[in-house]
Amino acid sequence: MTTRAIAERASVPHGSVSYHFRGKQELLTEAALYTVEHMFPLGELEAVETLADLMPLITTWLGTLDSTDPALTGVLMEAMRESERDNPLRHRLATMLRDYRRLLADLVHAEQHRDVVPSGATPAALATLIAAAGDGLLLHALLDPELDVAEAVTAMGTLLGRPPTT
Amino acid sequence: MTTRAIAERASVPHGSVSYHFRGKQELLTEAALYTVEHMFPLGELEAVETLADLMPLITTWLGTLDSTDPALTGVLMEAMRESERDNPLRHRLATMLRDYRRLLADLVHAEQHRDVVPSGATPAALATLIAAAGDGLLLHALLDPELDVAEAVTAMGTLLGRPPTT
Numbered sequence: 001m002t003t004r005a006i007a008e009r010a011s012v013p014h015g016s017v018s019y020h021f022r023g024k025q026e027l028l029t030e031a032a033l034y035t036v037e038h039m040f041p042l043g044e045l046e047a048v049e050t051l052a053d054l055m056p057l058i059t060t061w062l063g064t065l066d067s068t069d070p071a072l073t074g075v076l077m078e079a080m081r082e083s084e085r086d087n088p089l090r091h092r093l094a095t096m097l098r099d100y101r102r103l104l105a106d107l108v109h110a111e112q113h114r115d116v117v118p119s120g121a122t123p124a125a126l127a128t129l130i131a132a133a134g135d136g137l138l139l140h141a142l143l144d145p146e147l148d149v150a151e152a153v154t155a156m157g158t159l160l161g162r163p164p165t166t
Numbered sequence: 167m168t169t170r171a172i173a174e175r176a177s178v179p180h181g182s183v184s185y186h187f188r189g190k191q192e193l194l195t196e197a198a199l200y201t202v203e204h205m206f207p208l209g210e211l212e213a214v215e216t217l218a219d220l221m222p223l224i225t226t227w228l229g230t231l232d233s234t235d236p237a238l239t240g241v242l243m244e245a246m247r248e249s250e251r252d253n254p255l256r257h258r259l260a261t262m263l264r265d266y267r268r269l270l271a272d273l274v275h276a277e278q279h280r281d282v283v284p285s286g287a288t289p290a291a292l293a294t295l296i297a298a299a300g301d302g303l304l305l306h307a308l309l310d311p312e313l314d315v316a317e318a319v320t321a322m323g324t325l326l327g328r329p330p331t332t
Contacts, residue, residue: 138313
């Protein structure tokens with residue numbers, strides 16, 4: 001497929017496609033990043049302030065993506081696969097992940113301050129763990145649609161929450 | 167590439183390739199599964215009996231794979247991508263994941279019995295969480311080689327271990 005064919009399918013002049021993107025590779029990179037960004041809206045995560053609100057958001061994301069348009073998850077898989085040979089794409093995806101982890105680390109830090117999350121691990125380490133567990137659960141749910149990912153997210157919330165002092 | 171070309175590259179008679187595999191697709195599926203099975207040897211996991219031994223094993227696996235032959239992680243990514251359109255491959259990968267989760271659930275169950283892991287979540291839910299976190303960390307490490315996955319695994323061990331009663 002050429003950028004000309006893409007312009008035709010989108011019913012826009014070819015000039016507007018070639019003006020915005022330096023060739024097909026850049027167009028595909030932008031399309032992949034746009035899709036990934038819309039799968040996990042950063043704004044929704046930004047609005048979350050407590051661990052109790054975070055876990056349901058992750059479960060909702062997983063449920064939506066699992067049952068969503070296969071083309072969408074196809075783009076996600078393709079972006080991962082492409083990132084192996086496409087350095088700019090990998091950098092952009094890595095930067096996106098860093099933004100998520102930074103937000104998660106802020107949330108964990110605040111909850112540790114409120115004594116909701118135990119302080120035995122750093123906010124950065126826990127943020128990496130939460131983000132990885134979420135993406136790993138999505139991957140496993142796509143491979144095995146019968147997998148109960150919701151109970152795994154609940155388990156993560158239980159582990160992260162400080163156990164009631166008895 | 168044809169099965170004939172593959173047989174030539176492997177210096178084996180074409181008959182032995184066509185005898186063992188029903189065409190190129192099946193050969194590629196078997197190659198992908200073989201690679202994935204050797205990336206995470208089930209036997210190593212079977213030998214682990216405690217949470218304290220599990221976390222270092224996960225960190226070792228992540229470290230090995232992260233710095234390993236890019237062709238190997240390429241096969242992993244490709245297998246994930248292909249599983250979207252290849253049902254038999256997806257089933258085989260899902261079955262493999264179930265085997266891992268079953269072993270992890272047995273380990274978690276034993277550690278809950280020994281009062282090492284808190285019993286606020288089921289062994290199955292915690293096993294799903296541990297397996298997903300491991301795979302998610304691998305994915306993130308491949309996208310972002312600077313990411314400290316070891317501290318995230320340590321954090322997971324801390325969360326899973328029952329906090330000392332004070």
